Each structure stands twice: as C-alpha cells, then as structure tokens.
Amino acid sequence: MKKFIGTGVALVTPFNADHSVDVTALTHIVEHVIQGGIEYLVALGTTAENAVLTPEEKQLVVDTILKANNKRLPIVLGIGGNNTAAVVNELKTTNLEAIDAILSVSPFYNKPTQEGIYQHFKAVSEASPKPIIIYNVPGRTASNMLPETVIRLANDFDNIIAVKEAAGDIVQAMRLIQLAPKDFLVISGDDMITLPMVYAGGAGVISVIGQGYPKQFSEMVRYAFAGNISGANKLHYKIMPAIDYIFEEGNPAGIKAVFEKLGIATATVRLPLVEASQTLKEKLNNFTDQLNS
Template sequence: MKKFIGTGVALVTPFNKDTSVDTSALANIVSHVIEGGIEYLVVLGTTAESAVLTTEEKQLVIETVVKANNKRLPIILGIGGNNTAAVVAEIKATNFDDIDAILSVSPYYNKPTQEGIYQHFKAIAEASPKPIVLYNVPGRTASNMLPETVIRLANDFENIIAVKEAAGDIVQAMRLLKDAPKDFLVISGDDMIALPMTLAGGAGVISVIGQGYAKEFSEMIRFGLVGNVAEATKLHYKLMPAIDYIFEEGNPAGIKAVFEKLNLSTATVRLPLIEASDSLKQKLNDFTDSLNS
C-alpha cells in the first residue's frame, strides 16, 4: 500500500454563502493540493463536515472529487459510524469504481469495549471490497482504540492495511510502530505530531493543514520519510503557529478561513459549527502572507 505513504489530505466540503455545496470551489481545492505535491485524497472525513451533509450531497462531493482528480491520485472514502449494521449496509451499497480504500472511524458515543471495537471492524472487514484504514480519534469518539486492538485487527484481516492514529499521544503511536505487522501503515491523524511519528517509522499523515499549505507540509513529510531531520524540522517549526491557529476555533472553521484567504472558497461552515472569528482570520491571513513572502 505504498500509495498511502506520504501526505493525504482530509478534504473540506466548501459551501456557498447560502451553505449549499460549492462544487467549483471543491474542484479548485483538489487541483490546489495536487499541484502542491500531496500524495492522496481523503473524501468525506470529519473535516468534510460529513455529519451535516445529506446522502445526495455526499454523492455530489464524491462525484466532484473523482472528476477533478481525473485518476491522478488515490482516493480514500470515509465510511464509518456507531451503528455497525448501517456501516456494513452503506459499504454494500457503495460504488467503489474510483475509490482505492475506506477510512472508517472507531464507533463514537456508544463507548464500546475493545472487544466491541474489534467486532465492529471485523464486520466491516468482512463486508468491504476495498482496503480499510482504521481511524482512532478518542477526542471525538470518547473511546480509545488501543494499540493491541489495532494490531489484533491488522493480524487477523488482510484488508485492514493501516490506522490513522489521532490520539495525540506519541507514546501510543510508538507502541503501534513497534508492534505492527510488516507493511501495516501507521499514519498520523494529528498535524502537530505528524513529523515525529514519521521520523519514528510512520507512513506520513492524513492532514488538515496540508490542504492549505500543501507544498510546505508535503515537503516536510517527504523529508521526514527519508530521514532528513534538519530540513523537515525547519519546515515543522515554520508551520507550527498555523497548526495551532487552524484548530483554535474548531475544525474545519480554521482551514476554511485559510481557503478564503487563498481565494479558493468561502469560510462558510454549517451549524452547529460557526465561521472563524475576525481575529482568527487575521492571524491566519498574516501567517499566510509571511509564508508566501
């Protein structure tokens, strides 16, 4: 699964001012990240505000990204939830002709045991015609998928090929890296520790900020993958302030403010999220100007 080594980006769903899906902006964002050197695209993850999209809008997003991508980069599609049967049914009803893998989040809100998490992904693995990237993000799900559960799944199912690890815990990430089977990918889901994880043996990142500053962020990860610590850390420290800024008022409000500055989309989000404040926009605008100067 070398196609998923490097920087993937969790694409936003850009909206018009009336909150309808802006397909032109989405196509432009896809071109922006491809031209910036990103290795793969992730569609309909959390950053896409998928929780507030209708079924028809989700299909529109997929079709728009597939067309704009024009087979240039691999595509991972987010299909997950806390109702195992519904996730399995969605997988069985999905057309995967232009999709390379599935990103599936650990069940949220229900707070299952580790055995419950294992059985959830067992059912998904048995239903999926495509490789699966597990997604651990305890800050959103209220439960932590432990390394031993991830490794058990990786050993038991050939089509579970990776984990997007977003616990924000470098020690937990290193336990995964130490014990994971050969060729299983440990991908950072946290922009701030993406470089340390990569330098410790990780496969890169599925990034939020990487779609705004695609060239700099993807270069940083490529330097990390080949062990060029000096160049990688130089870029990491350069980007650090913006990583803090984009999550300051929630995701994707921050990254959408970056896109507004770059004239790629509006900063509009859907309730219950709200648009970035003027003060945050100013900080991001100043950072963007300094990066490009």
C-alpha cells in the first residue's frame, strides 16, 4: 500500500515522426521521472493513448518501461474497459509477474448504473492476481462512480486497495477520504486539486504534469505530507499555469509538447488526437524557460 503514496505518473507513449512507438524516447522519459523523484510509474493509462495502440505495441511499451525502470520503482499497469468479459480475460492471460498493481477504469460509453459498476469491479477483483486501483474519470466515461459505490467495493474486496479519483470535485473527494476504510487510498487523478486532496487526507496523485516537471511536482506533494504548507503552496502556484496549459487542447497533446521542449520526445500524437498548436507550444515553452531559469 505504501508503494502508492506520493506521486505516480501516467506515462505517455512517445511516437516517432512516422507514428511508430519511440522506444528510445520512452526510455529517456522513464529516467527523467525517476531522477525527478517520483514514487511510482503507471503504464498504459489514458495518457498513453492506450486506445490507439495495437496489442503488440502495448507489450512493447510495457517491456520498454520495465527494462528502463530496472525494478527501481513500483509499476502500475492499466487494464480496463467497457467489456467486462474482455477485461477479465486480459487479467487472466497477461503476464503480471513484474507488475505491482492494476489501474482499472470505470466502464466508459455504456453508462452503467452504480450496481453495474459494482458488478463490473467485482468481476475484475475476482480475476486479478494483483492489487487494484479503480479509476473514476466521469469526463471520459460519461458516468460518475459515486463515493457509496467506491466504499462498497473497498469494504467488500480486499484486493481493491485504492481509487484514482478524477471527477475534479473536491467535495466528492473529501467524502471518499472521510468514508474510506482504514488503509484504503484515495489518490488524486486531477493535477489541479492534488494539493487540497492531500491536505484533506488523500494519498497523493497519479499525475500528468508530474512527468513533465517531476522534481517540482513530487516535491510539492512531499512538502504537503510533511506539513510544509508554505513550501507546497508556493510550488503549486508556480506550476498551476502549466496544468491549465497541458489540458487546454486535450491530453496528452499538451504534455507531449512539454517533452518536445525538453528535447526528450516529439509532440506527435495519433489520430483522432492532433498535435498541440503552435500557440500552445509557445505558452508551454515560455513557462518551461521561466520554471528552469
């Protein structure tokens, strides 16, 4: 459980100009975030453009991350979807030996009831040999996994150890923190409200911005845990403009523009996403120059 307290990062999948997976860049990104002080890595989440990767490419991404990490940090692997049977099959057939936990998104598009969400994760729990972080992101799934459902799952299944809460609703997050059983982790899935969630008793964040600026963002979270409120607030307000910027034209177009500026990877994304505009790139370039000056 303690492995997932602090700052995790939802890694991008960098592409070459021909849209093939850039293994070299991904290796550099893993090193960049480890040296920046983050606590764990998340592979094949939404930020990884998981939806447009082939099964072979997904395996390449995982293998690259595992090799680059070399057992230094815990690894969380995204396995989720809106076809419960397919998710269960993937959990049963994927080699999870080197994986520390599963991140599984609430079913999207189908818009299940709360009971449907519960039954989905019941099946996921029963199939998974690894601890599970359930993921609520209503902006993408079109359904909100309510605190009552999360707490019910937390109480009923020992291997459901955490929720990544990305509704962008601090009140909902505080209700989860208040009602969660002991040792169940409420992890922010929203960079902008990570700090107030930690102040309220949250376990940290699975971040997008944290992979671009890992030192500053992970230090902010550690300051918050240590009670250094002024230090944490100072870093939050310093980074805050970039959080707006990276989501201005969708994720991961913004964070990939940051990597382009840092000289680590191209800004290339796959359709239906498009690369960040030049206007947005200029905003992020100026921010990065000021942050590192």
